[in-house]
Amino acid sequence: MASTSSTSPPENVNKRHLRRRTKRARIGDGPCTASVAEPSTAPGWRDWGSLACGPAMLIADRVLSADVADYIRFRAVCSAWRRCTADPHDDALDRRFHPRSWAMLPDIVRRRRGAPPRYQYSRFANVSTAEQIRMTIRGLDGRDGRTYLARTSQGLLVLLSKNTDDVWVVNPITGACAHLPPVTTLLDGYSRDLIFFRRPEEVHFSAELTNDSAVVINIGGHKRLGVAKPGDEHWTKVESERRISSFLVLAGRVYCMSGKTAMVLETSPDHSPRLVEADHPFSY
Structure with missing residues (x-):
């Protein structure tokens, strides 16, 4: 009868097992965890x-x-x-977690003969490192109706649904989302056909974020801005005497061109948002 011999596990297996033998315990205001582990024999090992x-x-x-x-x-x-x-997923408007140096690339869509293109995912590239990531953004698949997209200078995405008039802001890197009031009242006095064109890429829909985390949108380049924050019941209308163009943010303040006049959006707890002539007009 052949004899059997037992073999001990390799030394590296014992080391891995030793590392896994860690008990964690919560403590008060000091470290968030305490690690009670047997000293590892692996050189350079740190808990x-x-x-x-x-x-x-x-x-x-x-x-x-x-x-x-x-x-x-x-x-x-x-x-x-x-x-x-x-947690960067708690608040899409938290400036600490805004994407920096990330640019949105063309979406990846699935194309089949006899069927409309189907959205798969969006791509983003870091302009400093050339790293690329991808993310599926809910709403761009078209299942809930046509969705229009605008990008703020802070790297956030603002989506607008044609069917429901809902607006939401998405941080494409963290995935955090913030809902805003529907734009229904903001469109009063305008023909929807002049706002929502047949193709989403034809919509002149601009959006920016102010210093006090208010979202400002201008749909179709008309004479009206909309200002709202998450939790508001409706958008605040800001009227202009002329058509608004060149919508941008400088040092946290929203500037635009009303005709040939440079205007700045003033927001304050003491009064409603309003457009006033900028102190230092742009030169064009």
Whole structure:
């Protein structure tokens, strides 16, 4: 009868098993987790999961100052670091998490003979590193009716549904979404055929974000702006004497051209939003 011999597991397997033998416990105002683990024999091994909240938050701030995508990757490392840092998915208008250096590329659509093109996903490229990511944005698939899209200078996407008049803001890197009031009352006095053209890419729909996190839109380049924040019941109308064009943001303030006059949108808790002539007109 042949004898059997037992073999011990390889040394590297024992080391991996030792690393996994970690017990975590919540504690008070100090570190968000405490790691109680047997000392590892692996050279250079560190229990980074036990990093206190203070150092973890400092590292997160450094990472976020470079790019919000790297900040999301940092938080994905472990639950301890996520508990120490702010969640970028909570508020789409939080300026800390706005995409920087990210540009939107043409969408990827599926084309089949005899069928209309079907949206698959959107692509975004980092203009500094050339990194590309992709994201499926709800609403652009056309299942809930035709959706129009505008991009703010802060990197956010503003979507407008033709069927429901709903408006929502999307951070394409974090996926955070904020809903705004329908634009139904904002379109009073205008023919919808002059606002919503047959093809979404033909709509002159502009959107920007002010310093106090108010969204400003101008549909079709008409004589009216709309201002709203999440939670508002309706859009505030801001009328202009002439057609509005050259819609942009400088230093957190919204500027536009009303005819040949440079105007700036003033927002204050003391009065309703209004357009006034800019102190330093642009030269064209």
